[in-house]
Amino acid sequence: MAFLDDVRRIGKNIAEKGKDVLEITKLNTQIASEKDKIKDLYEKIGEQVYNSYLSSGSSEYEDLCVQIQEIENKIKELTDKVLELKNAVKCSNCGAELTKDTIYCPKCGTKVAN
Numbered sequence: 001m002a003f004l005d006d007v008r009r010i011g012k013n014i015a016e017k018g019k020d021v022l023e024i025t026k027l028n029t030q031i032a033s034e035k036d037k038i039k040d041l042y043e044k045i046g047e048q049v050y051n052s053y054l055s056s057g058s059s060e061y062e063d064l065c066v067q068i069q070e071i072e073n074k075i076k077e078l079t080d081k082v083l084e085l086k087n088a089v090k091c092s093n094c095g096a097e098l099t100k101d102t103i104y105c106p107k108c109g110t111k112v113a114n
């Protein structure tokens with residue numbers, strides 16, 4: 001029966017297409033995961049370049065390093081505002097967040113200068 005053969009053939013095609021879609025999804029997931037690895041490595045390269053700029057004071061990528069420094073200063077300013085609002089200070093030794101009336105840091109024992 002030609003009709004039934006057609007139905008079987010179409011059914012088989014659909015099943016194979018489904019397998020292909022699954023395989024494509026699997027491969028795309030693998031590609032995305034490999035791309036993530038590259039991103040992580042780019043990040044490590046960036047950190048190394050920036051740290052070397054901080055220790056040597058110069059870099060081939062000075063403009064970008066200066067931008068990072070500016071952003072870090074901005075973050076420090078914003079963090080200070082948050083601390084101020086929380087009525088807190090940071091331990092100068094370990095960075096622990098302490099209430100303003102703390103005399104000795106409970107984490108590292110450093111005397112807190114108030």
Ligand SMILES: [Zn+2]
Binds near residue numbers: 091093105106109
């Ligand atoms: Zn401390």
